Ligand SMILES: C[C@](O)(CO)[C@H](O)COP(=O)(O)OP(=O)(O)OC[C@H]1O[C@@H](n2ccc(N)nc2=O)[C@H](O)[C@@H]1O
């Protein structure tokens with residue numbers, strides 16, 4: 025049988041509000057999530073045993089194969105589904121690691137989609153969703169890889185019809201650990217930041233079919249609550265945001281997830297291309313991607 029192939033698209037948190045900290049230490053969030061047109065690529069060749077080879081420019085950065093989230097997700101699914109057909113995965117690692125765009129989560133989700141395809145499981149099979157949740161907070165949203173409002177710690181997903189959003193994504197190639205950023209918020213276990221009434225009163229997001237301008241206006245009123253703690257841990261995030269904000273036509277510049285990747289939105293792809301060239305010239309060592317979020 026030929027190899028099955030899937031893209032593991034980068035996730036971008038267009039907004040991220042921290043609602044509070046649960047008693048188990050995880051944080052409840054509300055986040056508008058979009059997906060980018062840059063991705064890792066995962067292939068699966070059916071074989072009797074689970075195996076992973078990592079290739080591509082960032083293969084070294086993502087650590088030992090045994091610790092890879094692709095491996096973890098596949099092993100967990102094997103524990104939930106009897107006689108699961110497995111195989112040889114090859115991961116072409118392109119996305120920066122520990123960068124707030126959910127690369128590892130996207131890879132794990134792609135692994136689950138490929139195993140679902142190989143084993144004839146539906147993508148909304150409860151076991152697949154359960155394994156996605158156990159693999160990491162960002163894995164459920166990456167399973168569908170479509171725009172949505174994500175709440176809880178990442179398990180509740182409300183699909184959104186986002187317009188195509190021309191963007192530039194920039195990572196300064198310094199890793200930032202998600203756990204450290206959440207801890208730097210300094211919330212106690214069980215501490216609530218936003219009362220239930222505030223959540224009920226919060227303005228909704230634009231309706232289906234809303235324009236790019238409507239969305240940019242709504243997103244601009246939001247924020248990423250992890251930006252300040254992440255900047256304390258890695259001040260270079262401030263430089264990335266300044267570089268994006270200084271480009272012609274940048275409508276909104278913000279950090280994604282727990283950083284350090286930041287993005288800016290533009291009216292059209294030509295403007296985004298010009299902005300990305302300007303930033304790449306000034307910072308040849310940074311990872312810069314011009315594309316479209318949707
Ligand atoms: C910041 C986001 O990227 C936003 O999409 C995600 O919430 C992070 O998702 P993730 O990287 O898949 O997170 P996990 O691998 O499950 O957790 C890493 C660490 O982040 C913290 N964590 C994660 C998610 C969450 N809602 N609250 C948390 O406090 C926990 O300390 C956890 O030990």
Ligand SMILES: Nc1ncnc2c1ncn2[C@@H]1O[C@H](COP(=O)(O)OP(=O)(O)OP(=O)(O)O)[C@@H](O)[C@H]1O
Pocket residue numbers: 085086087091092093094120121122123124125126127128129131132162200202281282283
């Ligand atoms: N397939 C993978 N790709 C990248 N990192 C992986 C992978 N599997 C395990 N890891 C480990 O997970 C850690 C987090 O990597 P990842 O790139 O997913 O972070 P992130 O982009 O900050 O994610 P998020 O936005 O979900 O917080 C890395 O330090 C790495 O050691």
